[in-house]
Amino acid sequence: MPKADTPPAYEDAILTPKYEDLRHLPQYSDPGHGVGPDPPPAPPPAYSPGPGSMAAGPGFLPVGMPHSIIPTLSAGVSTHSHGDMDEFVNDQWESTSVRHAFIRKVYLILAAQLSFTVGIVAVFTFVDPVRQFVIRNPAVYWASFGIYFIVYCVLICCKEPRRRFPLNLVLLGVFTLAMSYMTGTIASYYDTKAVFLAIGITTVVCLAVTIFCFQTKVDFTSCGGLLCILAVLLMIIGIITAVVLSFQYIPWLHMLYAAIGAVIYTLFLAYNTQLLIGNRELSLGPEEYIYGALSLYIDIVQIFLFILEIGGAALD
Template sequence: MTSKLDHPPTYEDALQQPKNGNEPDQLQHGSAYPPPPSYSPGPGMYPGPPGYWAQPGMWAAPGSGMPSTIPTLSAGVPATNPGDMDGFLNTQWESTSVRHGFIRKVYLILAAQLTVTFSVVAVFTFVDPVKMFVIRYPGIYWASLVVYFMVYCILICCKEPRRRFPWNLVLLGVFTVALSYMSGTISSYYETKAVFLAMGITALVCITVTVFCFQTKVDFTSCGGFLCIAAILLMIIGIVTAVVLSFQYVPWLHMLYAAIGAIVYTLFLVYNTQLLIGNRELAISPEEYVYGALSLYIDIVHIFLFILQISGAATE
């Protein structure tokens, strides 16, 4: 039976005389492990606690040995140059301001065109001598149709004329006068009540479409192929309607064609408005303000003419 000490050794004695006799010699004589090799901070690094070195751009608080900021996931990766971010933000702001200026310019031109058109329609509707004159001489109507078609082809097919100032505004003015005369001539065949009703419905449709396009996140610029097919079908329906009506008058067929035409051109108005706004799959270049105003103007006038046919047939 082994003897047992009455009192355990003190803390200092236990450190000097470890229980395990197989420890290395340096531990039995009270010496510690060799100290770790010293480290010197690298370029751009500041000394901190053992095993930690502050990254460049981090300031070590005096006397604390700890950095004043918490390292992020980007520690050790070269930081983004603040000048690059400022340049990116400036570019975004400039592109947004350019787009807003482009939209204002297009709508100012469009407002001038619509003012001319509906002024001509009002004159041809309320002034009886003018109304009788355009009805008596339909050759002027066909001449305005030829001018309308020729100027339209020039503005659509040739980029140089619609970008060169002031020829682009001159061509756009000629186009506006021709289409205004055509619209006034067509309006002269209908009653005043039908013309006012068509104007009111057209204004309501245009305001609704514009607000919808500015608020919605649905992209209609990717539906260009569908709209082309709809335009071709509308043309075919128009030809069939003209042939049928030449033999026998069918009121509901004429109104059906007008209703389909109003819907198709309303979809075109949505499409062209989103092209104007941008931030979609497709957008109009800020240099094409004449093309933007031209496309919206044609859509609105055709919506008015189709609704005029419907309101005219309803009032009769």
């Protein structure tokens, strides 16, 4: 391009435009008015920086130019999106913190219940007068079982601790006492070795199931229907076993029943454990910690009783 055709610099065009240099441009025909030069464009307004403002130059925008044309990392994202994202992150963090606090509360209550139950079982196992009294009076066991069943039904019907927190806490204490008493009466009929063996195996099984439920992607909460069927099957097998053993038929049938019961309640333990986690198909609410501790407590005690039955029959 010739030097005469080189356009002026940007600063010169803005501050001192020279439109007379446009005369050498070729003429264009106008269909309505013949041939003639096109009118020059309107000159842009001169920029005069005000006091305290930054002068226009390379790398700076003139005063008054909209700044929204500058591309940023948030281009295409509305201003409300940042607030929504922060709110989403805060909600996720808050829900995770609430769930962790809920799990800690459940396991603290469960630890207190199991400690009390182990103490009661130790009394019925090592204190010989108490043990002999229970063996001579089987009505003690049936009374504790009746209290256990009634309190359990009441706790299920009113598992809303926000409204009935003192009542639920009292019922939970009464239920723990009844369940511990029933477990102690059953343990008094077995040898001390069988009791220690059952406690050790139950501890290992519960720890393994708990760790597995917190690590696995398998959702046991979606198997509620299957667990209900297994519970009904266990009840039917228990009735048949009670009838058959009353006539002294098939003496090993109670061991088979105990093995099936231990497996089914281990599955129930996995189901109730994943209800606490909260990232499965079903989950407990943050305020249902009493019900969560109650469910785990029943599963663990039932596993202990079934393993005690197997171990006691094997050691006899």
